[in-house]
Amino acid sequence: MIxxxxxxxxxxxxxxxxxxxxxxxxxxxxxxxxxxNIDSSTIDRMMDLVHKYPKNCxxxxxLHPGNVNADFEIELKVIRERLxxxxxxxxxxxxxxxxxxxxxxxxxxKIAFREQIAWAKELDLPIVIHAREAFQEIFQILDELNDxxxxxxxxxxxxxxxxxxxxxxxxxxxxxxxxxxxxxxSELPEVLKTVPLEAIILETDSPYLPPVPYRGKRNExxxxxxxxxxxxxxxxxxRNEIEMVTTANAVELFQLTV
Numbered sequence: 001m002i003x004x005x006x007x008x009x010x011x012x013x014x015x016x017x018x019x020x021x022x023x024x025x026x027x028x029x030x031x032x033x034x035x036x037n038i039d040s041s042t043i044d045r046m047m048d049l050v051h052k053y054p055k056n057c058x059x060x061x062x063l064h065p066g067n068v069n070a071d072f073e074i075e076l077k078v079i080r081e082r083l084x085x086x087x088x089x090x091x092x093x094x095x096x097x098x099x100x101x102x103x104x105x106x107x108x109x110k111i112a113f114r115e116q117i118a119w120a121k122e123l124d125l126p127i128v129i130h131a132r133e134a135f136q137e138i139f140q141i142l143d144e145l146n147d148x149x150x151x152x153x154x155x156x157x158x159x160x161x162x163x164x165x166x167x168x169x170x171x172x173x174x175x176x177x178x179x180x181x182x183x184x185x186s187e188l189p190e191v192l193k194t195v196p197l198e199a200i201i202l203e204t205d206s207p208y209l210p211p212v213p214y215r216g217k218r219n220e221x222x223x224x225x226x227x228x229x230x231x232x233x234x235x236x237x238x239r240n241e242i243e244m245v246t247t248a249n250a251v252e253l254f255q256l257t258v
Contacts, residue, residue, distance in 0.1 A: 001029055001030075001031045001032070001243065001247055001258070002029050002030050002031075002202060002224055002225065002228060002243055002246070002247060003030070003031070003032045003033075003034065003201070003202065003246070003247050003250040003251070003256075004025065004030050004032070004033045004034065004202065004203060004204050004206075004221040004224045005034045005153065005176060005201045005202060005203045005250050005254070006034060006036055006094070006128065006153075006155050006156070006176055006178070006203035006204065006205050007033050007034065007035065007203070007204050007205065007206045007220075007221045008035065008036065008038070008205070008206060008207065008208075009021060009022065009033060009035060009049060009057070009206065009220075009221065010035060010042065010045040010046045010048070010049045011038075011042070011045070011207065013207040013218055014207065014220075018049070021220045021221065021222070022049075022053060022056065022057070022221075024220070024221075024222045025220065025221035025222045025224075026056060028222045028225055029225070029243075030221050030222060030224055030225070031056060032056060032057075032058065032250075032256065033053075033056055033057050033058070033221050034057075034058050034060065034090065034091070034250075034254065035049065035050065035057055035058065035059050035060060036060045036062070036064075036091075036093045036094035036128050036155070037059070037060055037061050037062055037063075037064070037079070037093065037094070038063075038064045038067060038094075039063055039064060039067040039075055039079070040063075040075055040078040040079055040082070043061065043079070043082050046059055047059060047086070050088070058088065058090045058254070058256070059086060059088065059089055059090065060089060060090060060091040060092065060093040060094065060128055061079055061082060061083045061086060061089050061092065061093075062079065062091075062092045062093040062094055062095040062116055062127075062128070063075050063076055063079055063095060063112055063116065064094050064095070064098075064130060065095065065096050065097050065098040065109045065112070065113070065130055065134075066098045066101065066102075066130075068105050068108050068109045068112050069104075069105055069108070070105070070108070072105070072108050072111075072112050076112060076115060076116070080119065083119065083123075089123075089125065090125070090126075090254045090255065090256070091120075091125050091126045091127065091128050091152070091254060092116050092117075092119050092120040092123075092125050092126070092127045092128070093127060093128025093129075093130075093152075093155070094128045094129070094130045094155060095112070095113055095116045095117075095127060095128065095129060095130065096109075096113060096129040096130035096131050096134070096138060096155075097109045097110070097113060097130070097131065097132075097134035097137050097138055098130055098131075098132045098133070098134060099132065099133040099134045099137070100132045100133040106137075110137065110141065113138070113141060114141060114145070117141075117145050117150065120150065120152070121147075121149045121150060124149070126151040126152040126153065126172075126253050126254060127150070127151075127152035127153075128152060128153055128155050128176075129152055129153065129154050129155060130155055130156070131154055131155075131157075131159075132156075135159055135163050135166075139166060142170060146170050146171075148171075148172075150170075150172065151172035151173065151253060152172070152173050152174075152253075153173060153174040153175070153176045153201060153253065154167050154173065154174070154175055154176060155176040155203065155205070156176055156178055156180065156203070156205055156209065157175040157176055157177060157188075158180050158186070158188055159191070160191060161190075161191050161194050164191055164192075164194065164195050164199075165194075167199075168195070168199055174199055174200060174201045174249055174253055175195060175199055175200050175201070176201055176202075176203045177192070177200050177201070177202060177203065177227060177231070178202070178203045178204055178205050178209055178211070178224075178227055179204065179205070179209045179210050179211035179212075179214075179215075179219060179223065179226070179227060180209055181211075181227060181230050181231070181234075182211040182212040182226060182227065182230050183212065183215070184212070189230070189233075189234050192231075192234050192235075193234065197231075197235055197237070197241075197242070197245045197246070198245060198249060199249075200231075200245075200246055200249065201246055201249050201250045201253065202224050202227055202228060202231075202246045202250075203224070203227075204219050204220065204221055204223055204224050204227070205219065206218070206219035206220045206221055206223070207219050207220065210223055211223050211226040211227055211230070212226070214226075228242050228243060228246070231246075
């Protein structure tokens, strides 16, 4: 079994064939798909998919940093109210900081990140961190707030060897590895040679960042198998070991029942 720990299967890119995509994934061994939220407008779509596939799809709730704006406090209030009403939420996510597209709301992103970390500690849930062009800003906050209560994953990790080491030093955090590891110019394979397999979980971030040979097309959870195959080459171990270790890592982090 493989677990796709980060997939947005509820978004409109899957409206025409969502059931087929989910079934393809399950048939290929991807029995569990973890769904990170974006903002208050996506919660109902996400929960509809969870209710339709309760043994396969699991919800997270949080405010994506790219959707933090001047009204972020209202958004956080709505999401927190929904969080209180959802009994099967497995994580607070996806949260964090994104300084790639727009730096207008940097301070608001920091405030939102801190508040949602507090939710995670209160509810004993891991956090799913979006960290695009913002490792140092996120490290500054986590260096202050990390403790034994906090755990999580740096989703779509594409950082340096030093950044990978910093994350592992937090103690209860994993690196989420997806399609970027298959890209020809990616430096991630070399970085991962310094990272133990026990620190890794697998993800697709579908419909985004598809692995080779699907680059430029829509990503889907089934393609996580190509990420696993690439890790076989990087770590020099069997495909079975890649599946066993990364699945165990995800089960432990998200407190899943298998």
